Amino acid sequence: MLSKYRYTLIFAVGMCLFPAMALLAEEAVDGEWERSITLGLNTARGNSDTRLFKTVWRAEQIRERDEWQLFLNWTYGKTDNEKNSEFGRFSVDRKRLFTKRQYYEGMFDIHYDALARIDYRIITGPAYGVFLMRSPETRFSVEVGPSYVREKERQNTEDYMAARLAENFSQRINDRVRIWQAAEYIPRLDDLDHFLFKGEIGIEAALNEYMSLEVALEDRYDSRPAEDKKKNDVYFSTSLKIAF
Numbered sequence: 193m194l195s196k197y198r199y200t201l202i203f204a205v206g207m208c209l210f211p212a213m214a215l216l217a218e219e220a221v222d223g224e225w226e227r228s229i230t231l232g233l234n235t236a237r238g239n240s241d242t243r244l245f246k247t248v249w250r251a252e253q254i255r256e257r258d259e260w261q262l263f264l265n266w267t268y269g270k271t272d273n274e275k276n277s278e279f280g281r282f283s284v285d286r287k288r289l290f291t292k293r294q295y296y297e298g299m300f301d302i303h304y305d306a307l308a309r310i311d312y313r314i315i316t317g318p319a320y321g322v323f324l325m326r327s328p329e330t331r332f333s334v335e336v337g338p339s340y341v342r343e344k345e346r347q348n349t350e351d352y353m354a355a356r357l358a359e360n361f362s363q364r365i366n367d368r369v370r371i372w373q374a375a376e377y378i379p380r381l382d383d384l385d386h387f388l389f390k391g392e393i394g395i396e397a398a399l400n401e402y403m404s405l406e407v408a409l410e411d412r413y414d415s416r417p418a419e420d421k422k423k424n425d426v427y428f429s430t431s432l433k434i435a436f
Contacts (some may be wrong), residue, residue, distance in 0.1 A: 227251045230406060232431030244269035244277060246429050260286040273429035275325050278306035293323040297335055313343040319356060331362045339378060353381045368398040389413040391416065396433065406431045
């Protein structure tokens with residue numbers, strides 16, 4: 193039934209999401225964007241021949257009442273000439289504050305995971321959020337809202353509505369070191385035993401004005417994975433981040 197009305201759902205979500213984003217043209221002209229690219233290459237030789245390449249492009253704009261985040265990620269790895277990782281993701285996130293701490297959010301996320309047999313998974317929807325802390329040194333926010341999910345796993349395509357609960361934390365220790373942590377929980381509304389979870393923790397240490405070293409640990413959990421696939425995927429990465 194839900195699949196029958198998927199285009200209506202997409203349109204409804206778009207009506208909530210894109211009018212807020214359209215304010216960019218008239219409000220963010222004088223804003224400054226912070227952009228960076230992160231490159232990681234992990235290798236091991238000996239009993240096993242392992243290579244993992246990761247690249248991330250980010251763009252972020254933070255203003256008094258308006259925030260934008262754009263994210264593009266691609267990861268590819270092999271062990272003994274067998275592919276052990278192929279993952280890609282693109283996301284857009286826009287927050288519009290209507291008080292000093294409360295905000296409306298619109299988000300769109302699409303990713304694929306070849307090893308998990310996910311041809312694509314789209315998650316989009318509005319949310320209500322609160323900054324519990326918001327300063328140049330400390331940022332801590334929580335948000336909740338409905339989401340529309342569409343995913344394709346080989347021959348199976350599915351549409352459903354879900355809730356989305358998320359939190360994000362970032363703390364600048366000093367001028368050179370920053371730590372961050374984030375978590376996102378997305379349960380399906382008509383079957384709460386079916387849910388997605390993503391968590392990340394990391395540290396960034398500046399090497400100079402333009403380059404820094406990142407170490408991160410990411411956990412992705414799918415309670416209903418593809419057949420013969422594990423529910424949990426954990427990734428550890430060490431990368432060089434270049435700001436421009």
